[in-house]
Every structure is written in structure tokens, then in C-alpha cells.
Amino acid sequence: MTTRTATGTALDTLGPALTVTTDPADPASGDALTATAVLTNTCPFPLRNAVLYLMDPGATTATRTIPLGDLRRGAKITRSWATTMPTDVAGNVSFTAHVVFDVAGRSADCARSARTFTVPYRPVGVRDPYRSFATADGAAFGQYGSQLVIWAGGRDLSGGTDEKGVIHLPGAAGESSVVQVETVSLTGSDNPSAKYGIAVANDLTAPEKGGYAVLTMSLDYGLEFMTDSDGDGHLDTWAGGGASYHPAWLRLVRSGTAYTAYATGNGLAWDEIGSATVPSASGALDAGVVASAVNLNYPGTTVQAVFDHFTVEES
Numbered sequence: 001m002t003t004r005t006a007t008g009t010a011l012d013t014l015g016p017a018l019t020v021t022t023d024p025a026d027p028a029s030g031d032a033l034t035a036t037a038v039l040t041n042t043c044p045f046p047l048r049n050a051v052l053y054l055m056d057p058g059a060t061t062a063t064r065t066i067p068l069g070d071l072r073r074g075a076k077i078t079r080s081w082a083t084t085m086p087t088d089v090a091g092n093v094s095f096t097a098h099v100v101f102d103v104a105g106r107s108a109d110c111a112r113s114a115r116t117f118t119v120p121y122r123p124v125g126v127r128d129p130y131r132s133f134a135t136a137d138g139a140a141f142g143q144y145g146s147q148l149v150i151w152a153g154g155r156d157l158s159g160g161t162d163e164k165g166v167i168h169l170p171g172a173a174g175e176s177s178v179v180q181v182e183t184v185s186l187t188g189s190d191n192p193s194a195k196y197g198i199a200v201a202n203d204l205t206a207p208e209k210g211g212y213a214v215l216t217m218s219l220d221y222g223l224e225f226m227t228d229s230d231g232d233g234h235l236d237t238w239a240g241g242g243a244s245y246h247p248a249w250l251r252l253v254r255s256g257t258a259y260t261a262y263a264t265g266n267g268l269a270w271d272e273i274g275s276a277t278v279p280s281a282s283g284a285l286d287a288g289v290v291a292s293a294v295n296l297n298y299p300g301t302t303v304q305a306v307f308d309h310f311t312v313e314e315s
Contacts, residue, residue: 016041016071018113020097027085027117035115036080037097039068047071048102054081055096057089058145062098071101090121090144091184091306121149121304132167133205136292138302139165147184148307150196153300154292157195157214158226158235165305168204168288172312173254179287180251180313182267183217184306189293192220196291196305197250200259202281204288208233210280214290215261215273217248225261225273231280239274247308253315257281287312 017040027033037054041047048070053062064081071077086093094114102108123140126132126148132141136154143149154163173179181198197216203209212228214235223240230236239261251262251270259281261273291305 016043016047016099016101016111018097018099018111020095020113020115022095022115029085029119030087031085032082033085034080034082035095036078037113039071039077039079039097039099039111041071041073041075044073045103046073047075047099048104050099050101052077052079053098053100054079055098056083057086057093057095068099085117088145089147090119090142090149091147093117093119121306123149123151126167129169130167130288131170132165134165136163136165137299141165141167143167146308146310148289148310150289150291150305150307151188151302152291152293152305153295153302155296155300156193156294157216157290157292158238160234162207162234164290164292166199166204166288166290167307168199168286169312170286171284173200173285173287174314175254175256175283176315177254177285177287178251178313178315179254179311180249181289181310182247182249182308184247184308186217186219186246186291186303186305188303189219189295189301191294191296191301192218193294194219194292194303195224195294196303196307197224197289198252198287198310199290200252200254200281200285200287202283202285204286206233211278211282211285212280213252213259213276213278215250215252215263216290217246217250217263218244218294220244223248223250223261223263223273225276227259227276227278228280229276229278231278237276239276254281254285255315
């Protein structure tokens with residue numbers, strides 16, 4: 001049975017009170033379970049036109065939508081739904097309840113609660129069309145729904161070493177393309193230079209074939225946008241710095257041999273990090289995600305890098 005921890009988190013502390021529990025309380029992967037939401041109107045006013053939404057992990061629509069009508073002060077409602085513990089997800093797995101209601105018929109408000117299980121990531125490999133490759137010690141890979149995971153040691157991506165783990169899509173980035181990912185978390189090392197992010201190259205398994213560029217977020221030293229200016233496979237230009245933030249959204253825009261790097265903390269307002277010309281970029285490039293522990297001593301540590309929402313699109 002997979003080890004996990006569970007927490008019940010009320011995210012709206014101003015009320016009404018909403019909780020979610022599961023039976024069994026600690027289900028294993030694939031187990032059938034019953035999730036129960038309990039809503040108590042602890043507000044000093046009635047809730048008008050209340051609607052309860054019950055959601056499974058990763059769902060974009062409610063498993064059950066339950067109109068509750070008007071709820072007087074002190075009213076208590078209990079609703080359950082039969083579901084299963086997912087088998088193809090890891091990280092935070094949440095069974096969630098939302099209630100939406102009107103206040104005095106004039107304004108809308110809501111409350112949310114979730115029963116969250118933290119399921120460890122395991123190196124289960126990646127599925128087509130993804131490919132994996134490593135030049136770093138201790139490399140392993142996983143894919144959970146839209147999330148990609150890399151475990152890797154390594155000394156760095158620059159300075160002549162280029163030691164990393166890679167999950168990539170061969171030939172995915174055309175002459176005009178946008179490569180983007182959310183860097184969710186980087187754990188397993190206290191080295192402030194450890195990093196994870198996105199990369200493109202004519203061949204990510206052989207950067208000496210040209211077109212190589214990397215945009216990463218480091219554990220503590222901020223962003224790094226690095227490119228190979230002369231096509232020898234070594235990253236020799238740099239832009240970035242600043243404070244690190246996790247999660248972060250990273251974007252690399254290609255227009256022929258010109259690359260421009262962007263980042264944001266919310267996926268909305270993008271900051272330009274830098275731009276560079278990589279003359280050796282040719283045709284459709286490999287695009288993927290990379291991670292390196294940036295160890296100073298052998299064998300050092302292995303980091304766990306978690307990514308989500310990796311996309312490659314034509315611009």
C-alpha cells in the first residue's frame with residue numbers, strides 16, 4: 001500500500017463551515033471509497049440559492065451538482081458520493097466540495113473544502129510520444145496524467161558538463177513555435193543552484209548537433225536562460241537571475257534561429273528574461289523538460305523535478 005498523508009483543509013475560514021471526509025480514511029490506489037461533504041451555515045445570515053458541487057481529483061466538472069435552495073442560519077447538510085482513489089496521479093490528490101450561494105439576494109459568495117492525500121511520485125517511466133534520456137547519475141522518469149517527473153543527479157547544464165535528465169518530444173518545435181511548462185516543485189537537494197525547466201535542440205540527446213537552448217528556474221538563484229551560440233553543444237550565453245519562485249511558468253518562443261525566454265508566477269503576466277540568436281537551429285527541434293542537481297561533488301544528491309502542462313504549439 002502506498003504511503004501517503006491526508007489533510008482536510010477549509011480554504012474559506014469566514015464561513016459557512018464546509019468539510020470533506022472519506023471512507024476509508026486512507027484509501028490505497030484504485031480503492032473504491034465514499035466521500036462525504038458536510039455543510040453548516042455558521043454565517044449570521046441565511047444562504048440563498050445555495051448549490052453544492054462535489055468533485056473528484058483532477059476533474060474539470062462536478063461529479064455531482066446538488067441544488068440546496070435557501071439555508072437558514074445553523075442549517076446542516078450532509079451529502080456523499082461514491083468514487084475511487086485514482087491510479088494514475090501522484091502529488092496532492094484532492095476530493096473537493098464547493099458551495100456557491102447568494103447573500104441577501106444581491107451578491108454571490110462561495111466556500112471550498114478538500115480532503116487531500118499526498119501520494120509519492122514513483123519512477124514509472126513515460127508513455128508515447130514522450131522519450132527520456134539522461135547524461136546525469138541517478139536519472140529516472142515518471143508520467144502522471146499531465147504531470148512529468150524527472151529524478152536526476154548531475155553537475156550542471158553549463159560549464160562544459162551538460163549533465164541532466166530529459167523528457168522530450170522529438171521534432172515537436174517547428175520554425176515558429178512556443179514551448180511552455182509549469183515548473184511545480186524541485187526537491188531532494190539543498191543546493192541553491194539545482195534547476196529544472198525547458199529545453200530545445202536539433203537533437204536533445206546530442207546537443208552538439210546544434211540549436212541548443214535551455215530556460216530553467218533554480219532552487220534559490222532565480223531564472224537562467226542559456227544558449228549555445230556556436231553549435232558545439234555547450235551552453236555559453238546567459239541571462240536571468242533574480243529571486244526563485246515555485247511554481248513558475250516558463251515559456252521559450254522560437255522564430256527560426258531567434259529564441260526569446262519568458263517567465264511568470266501566475267501564467268498571465270509574462271516577463272521577458274532575454275533573447276538570443278542560435279545560428280545552428282535548423283528545421284523541427286526536439287522540445288522537452290530537463291533537470292539537474294548541479295552537484296559539486298560526486299555522486300552528490302538526486303533531485304525530484306515535477307512539471308505540469310507541458311505544451312509545444314505553433315506560433
